[in-house]
Amino acid sequence: MTPLSLQQYLAREETLRGLDPQLARVISGISEACKTISSLVRQGALAGVLGLAGSENVQGEEQKKLDIISNDIFVEALVQTGAVCGMVSEEVDHVISVPETEALGPYLVAFDPLDGSSNIDINVSIGSIFGILPADRPKRVAVEADFFKPGRNLKAAGYCMYGPQTQLVLTLGQGVVMFTLDPLTGTFRLTREAVRVEREAKEFAINMSNERFWEKPVQRYIGELLQGKDGVRGKNFNMRWIAAMVAEVHRILQRGGIFMYPRDSRTPDRPGKLRLLYEANPMAMIMENAGGAATNGHERILDITPEKIHERVAVFLGAAEEVERVTAYHLDK
Numbered sequence: 001m002t003p004l005s006l007q008q009y010l011a012r013e014e015t016l017r018g019l020d021p022q023l024a025r026v027i028s029g030i031s032e033a034c035k036t037i038s039s040l041v042r043q044g045a046l047a048g049v050l051g052l053a054g055s056e057n058v059q060g061e062e063q064k065k066l067d068i069i070s071n072d073i074f075v076e077a078l079v080q081t082g083a084v085c086g087m088v089s090e091e092v093d094h095v096i097s098v099p100e101t102e103a104l105g106p107y108l109v110a111f112d113p114l115d116g117s118s119n120i121d122i123n124v125s126i127g128s129i130f131g132i133l134p135a136d137r138p139k140r141v142a143v144e145a146d147f148f149k150p151g152r153n154l155k156a157a158g159y160c161m162y163g164p165q166t167q168l169v170l171t172l173g174q175g176v177v178m179f180t181l182d183p184l185t186g187t188f189r190l191t192r193e194a195v196r197v198e199r200e201a202k203e204f205a206i207n208m209s210n211e212r213f214w215e216k217p218v219q220r221y222i223g224e225l226l227q228g229k230d231g232v233r234g235k236n237f238n239m240r241w242i243a244a245m246v247a248e249v250h251r252i253l254q255r256g257g258i259f260m261y262p263r264d265s266r267t268p269d270r271p272g273k274l275r276l277l278y279e280a281n282p283m284a285m286i287m288e289n290a291g292g293a294a295t296n297g298h299e300r301i302l303d304i305t306p307e308k309i310h311e312r313v314a315v316f317l318g319a320a321e322e323v324e325r326v327t328a329y330h331l332d333k
């Protein structure tokens with residue numbers, strides 16, 4: 001039997017679980033954006049999408065052409081749904097509003113249009129990440145404060161990974177499902193349901209080159225993992241680093257592990273590299289819905305109330321036992 005298409009899946013959720021049709025429209029719009037980006041990624045240099053754009057985003061990072069192109073594709077697809085009243089993107093400093101000529105809807109979307117930008121030009125996995133919040137003032141032009149809600153309010157979150165296969169991973173707050181893009185028909189089809197992350201792990205992901213800048217609890221935790229069988233953990237751990245959060249999370253969802261991007265002393269004014277609204281929150285919602293956990297070392301990521309739309313946060317996510325352990329070390333336990 002042919003697996004359900006994303007549209008059929010969303011229709012089933014509307015019937016069985018009362019999924020709001022407007023939310024389904026937002027998800028559907030995002031899936032269309034991801035298909036377009038996927039096609040450009042596959043063409044690479046042939047589509048002229050590689051290389052630098054010659055500009056910087058609000059966070060002072062060099063923008064790649066594909067960062068900007070993907071941002072524009074997301075904005076256009078979301079505006080067309082008529083179901084959003086504001087957007088926040090990694091690539092735009094302010095809240096993106098819906099043009100006056102278009103309909104406003106009840107949802108706010110925060111997205112990282114292209115995650116893992118340093119991988120674009122070397123043809124390594126990249127992705128897009130999104131989180132969808134209900135607006136307190138539906139159908140009114142959104143302002144920054146509308147986004148200052150803890151991630152536990154998200155109605156849906158997900159990411160699309162442009163790897164050897166293009167896969168869309170989604171949670172509506174009741175488990176995690178995965179769709180694979182059929183390149184022949186351009187249809188996302190449901191290829192995994194009830195994704196679960198084991199509580200225990202034997203693999204970790206962290207950028208080890210930053211070790212000397214980490215805080216003590218992280219140095220202690222990683223030190224113990226590196227000691228393997230000879231240390232207090234009494235078992236060996238493997239390590240991976242793909243430099244794209246989407247790809248690390250994707251691996252963890254299928255074979256377990258922990259991913260970390262801690263705060264470090266190079267940038268003491270920032271609590272980490274990753275962004276709360278459109279990187280940490282969506283991934284935390286996915287992890288929790290797969291039975292894993294996500295903290296900033298001190299508290300659950302989904303309980304943090306944002307104060308800035310581009311706020312940064314330390315991230316520890318994946319296997320619950322490991323996240324609990326590294327969090328306990330931060331709390332000096």
Ligand SMILES: O=P(O)(O)OC[C@H]1O[C@](O)(COP(=O)(O)O)[C@@H](O)[C@@H]1O
Nearest residue numbers: 112114115116117207243244245246
């Ligand atoms: O350069 P590093 O330290 O390897 O950082 C990699 C991390 O930065 C990110 O690429 C940040 O995302 P963007 O590419 O969207 O800025 C994460 O996906 C990844 O985990």
Ligand SMILES: [Mg+2]
Nearest residue numbers: 112114115116
């Ligand atoms: Mg990113």
Ligand SMILES: [Mg+2]
Nearest residue numbers: 090112114115
């Ligand atoms: Mg990005």
